[in-house]
Amino acid sequence: MDRRQFLKLGAASSAVLTATSLTAGLSGCSESAPTNGKWQVLREGDRTFLRAVAPVMLKGALPEDTAARQMGIDNMLVYIDTAIFNLGPHNTKQMKELFDLLNFGLSRGLTTGVWSKWDKASEDEIENFLTRWRESSLSLFNLAYNGINKLMCATWYGQPASWDQIGYPGPLYPELLITKPTIS
Amino acid sequence: MAIADIFKDRAKSENWQLTDAGKLSQNMIVEADVIIIGTGAGGGVSAEVLSQAGLKVVMIEEGGLFTSDNFNMDELDAYGTLYQEGAGRATKDGAISIFQGRAVGGTTVVNWTSSFRTPTPTLDHWQKHHNVQGFSSDEMAPYFDQMEKRLNVSKWAMPPNANNDILKQGCQAHDWSWAVIPRNVKGCMDLGYCGMGCPANAKQSMLVTTVPEALKNDAQLYYRCSAERLVFSDHKVDSVECLAIGEDGHTPTGVKLTFKAPHIVLSGGAINNPGLLLRSSAPDPHERIGKRTMIHPVNASLARMDQTTNPFYGAPQSIYSDHFQWQTEGDMGFKLEVPPMQPVMGAQIMGLHGFKLADTLKDLSSMQSTIALMRDGFHEESVGGTVELDHGGKPVLDYPVTDYMWNGLRKAHSKMAELQFAAGAKSVMPLHHDATFYSNMKDCQQAINTLPAELHRHRLLTAHLMGGCSMGEDAKESVVNSQGRFHQADNLYVIDGSVFPTSIGANPQLSIYALALKQASALVKTIKQA
Numbered sequence: 001m002d003r004r005q006f007l008k009l010g011a012a013s014s015a016v017l018t019a020t021s022l023t024a025g026l027s028g029c030s031e032s033a034p035t036n037g038k039w040q041v042l043r044e045g046d047r048t049f050l051r052a053v054a055p056v057m058l059k060g061a062l063p064e065d066t067a068a069r070q071m072g073i074d075n076m077l078v079y080i081d082t083a084i085f086n087l088g089p090h091n092t093k094q095m096k097e098l099f100d101l102l103n104f105g106l107s108r109g110l111t112t113g114v115w116s117k118w119d120k121a122s123e124d125e126i127e128n129f130l131t132r133w134r135e136s137s138l139s140l141f142n143l144a145y146n147g148i149n150k151l152m153c154a155t156w157y158g159q160p161a162s163w164d165q166i167g168y169p170g171p172l173y174p175e176l177l178i179t180k181p182t183i184s
Numbered sequence: 185m186a187i188a189d190i191f192k193d194r195a196k197s198e199n200w201q202l203t204d205a206g207k208l209s210q211n212m213i214v215e216a217d218v219i220i221i222g223t224g225a226g227g228g229v230s231a232e233v234l235s236q237a238g239l240k241v242v243m244i245e246e247g248g249l250f251t252s253d254n255f256n257m258d259e260l261d262a263y264g265t266l267y268q269e270g271a272g273r274a275t276k277d278g279a280i281s282i283f284q285g286r287a288v289g290g291t292t293v294v295n296w297t298s299s300f301r302t303p304t305p306t307l308d309h310w311q312k313h314h315n316v317q318g319f320s321s322d323e324m325a326p327y328f329d330q331m332e333k334r335l336n337v338s339k340w341a342m343p344p345n346a347n348n349d350i351l352k353q354g355c356q357a358h359d360w361s362w363a364v365i366p367r368n369v370k371g372c373m374d375l376g377y378c379g380m381g382c383p384a385n386a387k388q389s390m391l392v393t394t395v396p397e398a399l400k401n402d403a404q405l406y407y408r409c410s411a412e413r414l415v416f417s418d419h420k421v422d423s424v425e426c427l428a429i430g431e432d433g434h435t436p437t438g439v440k441l442t443f444k445a446p447h448i449v450l451s452g453g454a455i456n457n458p459g460l461l462l463r464s465s466a467p468d469p470h471e472r473i474g475k476r477t478m479i480h481p482v483n484a485s486l487a488r489m490d491q492t493t494n495p496f497y498g499a500p501q502s503i504y505s506d507h508f509q510w511q512t513e514g515d516m517g518f519k520l521e522v523p524p525m526q527p528v529m530g531a532q533i534m535g536l537h538g539f540k541l542a543d544t545l546k547d548l549s550s551m552q553s554t555i556a557l558m559r560d561g562f563h564e565e566s567v568g569g570t571v572e573l574d575h576g577g578k579p580v581l582d583y584p585v586t587d588y589m590w591n592g593l594r595k596a597h598s599k600m601a602e603l604q605f606a607a608g609a610k611s612v613m614p615l616h617h618d619a620t621f622y623s624n625m626k627d628c629q630q631a632i633n634t635l636p637a638e639l640h641r642h643r644l645l646t647a648h649l650m651g652g653c654s655m656g657e658d659a660k661e662s663v664v665n666s667q668g669r670f671h672q673a674d675n676l677y678v679i680d681g682s683v684f685p686t687s688i689g690a691n692p693q694l695s696i697y698a699l700a701l702k703q704a705s706a707l708v709k710t711i712k713q714a
Contacts, residue, residue: 056537057541059538059539060538060541060542083260083272085432086270086272086434088272090576090578091272127538130538134535134537139638139639142617142638143640146278146535147278149536150532152537153528153532154260154528154531157545158258158527163527165545171256171258171375171377172376172497173375176187177186177256177375178257178383179252179253
């Protein structure tokens, strides 16, 4: 795809970005609430998206070991759920609209270039999507990339399991200063 | 724990009047001599001064009450609970991240302790261009003296951590001026976790100084109590209507609290003050509320060093340079400082993913980061942003970045890279989506010259919110007068950083403390004379 085609697609998907997320919300395509009581914000489809994207966003950072990796991602999802809730009602709504867009077939395909469902998407497809949004000349995509990137960076590197790899020994004098551990 | 939680201990032994509004089951009406909305730098000092004068003070805080036992040097926990919008607050277009506190003690609970007097050129500028009276350097000096004593402000006497020392070395190599930063700490353990709440009660924030003093003087504190509306009538404010916020920190419980007093002090900070006034349809004949909101826009430069830096440990800020602050008339001035780099802060600021992110962060313990704080509000092409309300009544800041500012940001990137290379950096990356690490200044400069001046690609953030209720004698140009009294109501005072007509040109906490001491002392006289 040359730059002109890309830009054209970009302009189309920018319109889609606002239009379809709205229609997805209005037409009842989007899940309105988390289906499981333990989630404050994230719906099943949102979690599927995050589970698919996390290993690509954090490639080289997440543990190789399957069980450790799974636990890292499970924790991330719980922390992302809390983090989005803590953004307050206004931002939470915007994040949900972004997830709607990403989970609605047509808008997902047009904006991300990923036409298969997230749990079926290949690593390459997801990498292309991330790079496309990061490099896009449309600031709306840069913004959305930044949002997902920050959430994932924060909730992985906030976990002690990530610290060995980056040479961070953890907080100083934990026995003296940490009153109750807040991260498992 | 081993470190006593002095707030909790004193609250019990001195019988402080603390109310978690979120736990109330029915509406209530509270009366006092003075209502103070907000418990940060402005509200905390005001509460101390007014309560010491024997007035019955009630403090209102929308954030929660968190004390040293809650401060565990845990980034995720702290950003989620102690910051506005879970540290996800941003400008209207989402391009500039805003770090602002939201807890009893306000931003002073999470700031990095840098304590500068308001620079004289800033005070002179206010007098000359914004018709502010009573704020000359000489007039302010006694207030700075007193607050510096009160909060134990002194130049950091221990050696700077490596992150700060590299800033010093870079300045020395270029013969740029630099100095040691004064900090408001007592018994500081040199940990580096100031941004997550001080676990050692060493930082002399409002949480451990003025708020306790006010409570000792029989002030009352209502927290998780969000000021929704000021009720105006006949050139005054009759009451303050608040919503109780539940334990989750965001959801209103349905309980309403109404506060009444002859005098109301607004100290909610530079975004929330204009927000409350706009939500209240406060009289604003010249449409000044929310205008001229300043943020010290910050950009950053990352360096890979040859040495271990451990930029996550040690007093976060101890060295600064004002070499480019007041140097030239035409360019935008900036202050050079460094940020602490714990993992979440370090990872979030990169804007990278995949192997690039992992490879960069692997070197975290030998990284150095320098930041430039742009001095906004001193030039016709830098008039700040505008606070407005979104559909839900939430205040949002619309902050445009002009060509004049882009030029300043570009110059700052150059100077930061020059500094880092001179201090021995192996490679430097200006934080921008289109940049990478460059191994020499020539390549780095070439990149800086061509990096697109685009929001969302250029990493920008702010931790200093100022203005939006700017002060001055001309009601057509300002929101409050030089004493902080709202031009359109006789009993409403705004006392905090939201009254600054420009940015400060330095980390603003001490400027707010001194201003609050001055304004609250004058208010005591006004009340006693009435």
